[in-house]
Amino acid sequence: DAKTTQPTSMDCAEGRAANLPCNHSTISGNEYVYWYRQIHSQGPQYIIHGLKNNETNEMASLIITEDRKSSTLILPHATLRDTAVYYCIVRVFNTDKLIFGTGTRLQVFP
């Protein structure tokens, strides 16, 4: 299973873009990159996922490098409610399983 590496914690000023990096150097060609976040004592919330191309939705943008060994989740205008633990996950090939790592604790400050 591909593993992911994320910084333990990051800070971001409210209103600024939050850029959360993730390394997944052992990813296979047909494995997807998923991002979820977990606000304290709640279930994780789906954010976005991608395979090769960059993706954007109403919550965030996902930038995947050409070699697919790393990606960046971008929250364009962070708010205090975006404070959470963000998980970058590589979905196990040919299954629906998501193996959660330790994630990045994002703190948005006023």
Next chain:
Amino acid sequence: GAVVSQHPSWVICKSGTSVKIECRSLDFQATTMFWYRQFPKQSLMLMATSNEGSKATYEQGVEKDKFLINHASLTLSTLTVTSAHPEDSSFYICSAKGLAGGPYNEQFFGPGTRLTVL
């Protein structure tokens, strides 16, 4: 859309008793449901995967006789912790996934159930 509920949201029980946790997909049919466990300050750990009408598939190290999973319908899965002990105290979270190719083709998580065993 894609709302998943869990009941109860928290439960306290005595050691040796059994506890049942329900997971429901409220606005879509979930062909697959997943159960996770999360200890304080740790990440989520997948316990088992269940497909509607089939036996659950457990992850390595998870006792299937202790954590009974039933996925009897496309909107309901239950996790029963049998003969609970204090070390089973944890945050239990379910997720539900809809039909492949449909609008709910990702894992959508419930709010979690906090179990405390005295």
